[in-house]
Amino acid sequence: MIILGIESSCDETGVALYDSEKGLLGAALHSQIDMHKLYGGVVPELASRDHIRRIIPLLDQVLSEANISKKDIDAVAVTEGPGLAGALLVGTSVGYAIGLALNIPVIGVHHMEGHLYSCLLAGEDLKFPFIALLVSGGHTQIMKVASPGKYELLGETLDDAVGEAFDKTAQALGECYPGGPAVSRFAEQGTPGAINLPRPLLHADNLDFSFSGLKTAVMNTIRLAEDPSAQSFKNDLARAFVDSVTEVLVKKTVKALKKTGYKSLVVAGGVSANKQLREGLIKACKKIGVKVYFPPLALCTDNGAMIAAAAASHLQNIKTLPKEGFSIKPKWQLEGFQ
Numbered sequence: 001m002i003i004l005g006i007e008s009s010c011d012e013t014g015v016a017l018y019d020s021e022k023g024l025l026g027a028a029l030h031s032q033i034d035m036h037k038l039y040g041g042v043v044p045e046l047a048s049r050d051h052i053r054r055i056i057p058l059l060d061q062v063l064s065e066a067n068i069s070k071k072d073i074d075a076v077a078v079t080e081g082p083g084l085a086g087a088l089l090v091g092t093s094v095g096y097a098i099g100l101a102l103n104i105p106v107i108g109v110h111h112m113e114g115h116l117y118s119c120l121l122a123g124e125d126l127k128f129p130f131i132a133l134l135v136s137g138g139h140t141q142i143m144k145v146a147s148p149g150k151y152e153l154l155g156e157t158l159d160d161a162v163g164e165a166f167d168k169t170a171q172a173l174g175e176c177y178p179g180g181p182a183v184s185r186f187a188e189q190g191t192p193g194a195i196n197l198p199r200p201l202l203h204a205d206n207l208d209f210s211f212s213g214l215k216t217a218v219m220n221t222i223r224l225a226e227d228p229s230a231q232s233f234k235n236d237l238a239r240a241f242v243d244s245v246t247e248v249l250v251k252k253t254v255k256a257l258k259k260t261g262y263k264s265l266v267v268a269g270g271v272s273a274n275k276q277l278r279e280g281l282i283k284a285c286k287k288i289g290v291k292v293y294f295p296p297l298a299l300c301t302d303n304g305a306m307i308a309a310a311a312a313s314h315l316q317n318i319k320t321l322p323k324e325g326f327s328i329k330p331k332w333q334l335e336g337f338q
């Protein structure tokens with residue numbers, strides 16, 4: 001079965017063709033980062049307009065590169081939410097129009113479920129049950145996933161998402177949005193322990209997170225620094241930030257694994273590309289005999305392939321959109337999402 005995946009929830013237009021037997025047939029992506037950079041973050045109206053400009057050329061590109069005719073597509077999978085309303089409307093209306101024109105089903109996919117299933121694109125055979133650590137620009141959640149489509153939220157951030165904290169730290173260090181990769185690069189050159197930052201909620205008796213205080217601690221450290229523009233200072237501060245975030249995420253994830261007794265961990269979302277976090281999780285999971293699944297590095301951030309892969313992984317659990325019209329769900333929660 002060939003599924004066309006469409007993602008347009010934020011600032012990436014992603015289109016992909018996924019074969020439920022053969023895997024990914026082709027993918028095309030346009031990132032709006034350069035456009036939004038000027039403003040220090042995503043401007044929703046500009047995002048919607050750019051999705052409109054890009055989506056059809058990307059669709060043509062992926063069909064021609066995969067050498068697939070429109071008639072070969074069996075279903076369309078499109079991000080229905082959560083995300084920016086205007087941006088979601090572009091992807092869903094294009095997906096819906098293709099479904100009507102070709103008389104094939106249109107499947108509304110939860111964006112975070114797309115992230116979660118992106119490890120399938122690394123050729124992994126995902127077995128239930130597992131713990132999911134979802135770390136992205138808008139989410140920081142630990143989910144218990146007992147069976148396909150069954151999500152139980154064990155803990156989440158009480159304020160900023162971890163990706164947002166990376167972006168704000170990068171911005172304070174003079175780097176452009178999105179700043180995760182720059183902070184990670186700086187941290188590699190920094191000295192561990194040269195600067196100390198708090199580990200928010202590390203000892204709290206729950207699986208929740210908080211990153212806004214950490215962000216303030218980063219700002220205060222910069223304010224009090226003798227030479228905040230020195231590269232060695234930036235490296236040490238990035239190191240301190242990454243070490244704090246990694247320790248908190250790893251400890252809480254291990255806690256969730258021990259609490260449930262589950263032996264598999266799926267890590268997904270843009271921050272799952274982070275080198276230090278990957279190393280920390282691999283090391284901790286090895287100690288307790290847990291297998292960790294990551295997406296391919298290039299597919300950690302938003303893309304169309306993950307949306308098609310999520311739809312293919314459990315088609316039987318996903319409702320197709322009604323023929324008479326479609327909706328978007330900008331605030332959709334993954335827990336109890338069906």
Ligand code: ATP
Binds near residue numbers: 269
């Ligand atoms: P959501 O998925 O919650 O709706 P989003 O789609 O905007 O949010 P993603 O595309 O999954 O988020 O991830 C983007 C985030 O990932 C950004 O905050 C970015 O800084 C972060 N990120 C990307 N690469 C890295 C990295 N190597 N290290 C740390 N953070 C990273």
Ligand code: MG
Binds near residue numbers: 012301
């Ligand atoms: Mg993005």
Ligand code: FE
Binds near residue numbers: 136137269301302
């Ligand atoms: Fe995302």
